[in-house]
Amino acid sequence: MVLYLIVLPAFGYKVETDYEEAWLQKINDGPKKFQFSIGLALVHNVSVITLTIILFIVYGPPYNIILGIVLLICRMGEGLILIYNDKNYGGFLKIARQYSSTSGAEKSSLSDLARTITETNSSRFKFGMILWSIGSLAFSIVLVTYVLVPLFIGWLGIVASILIGLGNGIELIKPNFKTNRSFKILTVIGGLSAIIFEVILGVFLLFF
Numbered sequence: 001m002v003l004y005l006i007v008l009p010a011f012g013y014k015v016e017t018d019y020e021e022a023w024l025q026k027i028n029d030g031p032k033k034f035q036f037s038i039g040l041a042l043v044h045n046v047s048v049i050t051l052t053i054i055l056f057i058v059y060g061p062p063y064n065i066i067l068g069i070v071l072l073i074c075r076m077g078e079g080l081i082l083i084y085n086d087k088n089y090g091g092f093l094k095i096a097r098q099y100s101s102t103s104g105a106e107k108s109s110l111s112d113l114a115r116t117i118t119e120t121n122s123s124r125f126k127f128g129m130i131l132w133s134i135g136s137l138a139f140s141i142v143l144v145t146y147v148l149v150p151l152f153i154g155w156l157g158i159v160a161s162i163l164i165g166l167g168n169g170i171e172l173i174k175p176n177f178k179t180n181r182s183f184k185i186l187t188v189i190g191g192l193s194a195i196i197f198e199v200i201l202g203v204f205l206l207f208f
Contacts, residue, residue, distance in 0.1 A: 012034045024092070027092055049076050078131040140154050140157030144158065
C-alpha cells in the first residue's frame with residue numbers, strides 16, 4: 001500500500017484513471033525510471049504473495065483456519081491481479097516511444113489507447129484493493145481476537161480495511177463519485193490509516 005500510494009507515483013507509475021497525455025511524454029523522457037517502477041512493483045507483488053503464505057502458516061491453522069483461508073485467498077488474489085497489471089504497464093513504454101515520434105490522428109489514437117489501458121488497469125487495481133481490504137480485515141480480526149499484537153494495531157487494521165474496501169467499492173460502482181468532497185476525505189483517511197497500519201504492524205512483527 002505504501003509503495004503504490006507514495007513511492008511508485010514518483011517514478012511515473014499510475015494507478016488512477018486521471019489520464020493526461022503529458023504522462024506518455026514523461027515516460028518517454030525517463031524510460032529507465034519507469035522501468036524501475038515496474039520492476040519495483042513486481043518485486044512488491046511477489047513479496048505480498050510470499051508474505052501472505054507465511055502469515056497463513058503462522059496465524060491461520062494455529063488460531064482461526066477460516067479467517068486464515070480468507071487472508072490467503074484474498075491477499076494472493078490481490079498480488080496476482082497487480083502482477084498482471086505490471087505486465088500491462090510494460091506496454092506503455094512502446095506506446096510512449098511511438099507517441100513521441102508521431103503526430104495527428106495517429107498520436108490521438110495512441111493517446112486513446114493509453115487512456116483505455118490506464119482505466120482498465122485502474123479498475124483492476126481497485127478490485128485488488130478490495131481483496132486487500134477483505135484479507136487485511138480477516139487478519140486484523142485474528143490479531144484482535146487472540147490479542148497477538150497491541151489492540152490498537154488490530155483495530156487500526158480493521159478501520160483501514162473497511163475504509164479502503166468501501167472507498168474502492170464505491171469508485172468501481174460510481175467512478176464519478178470520487179469528485180465528491182466527503183468521498184475525497186474518506187479516501188485520504190483510508191489511505192493514511194492503511195499506510196500507518198502496515199508500517200506499525202510490519203515493525204512490530206519484525207522486531208517483537
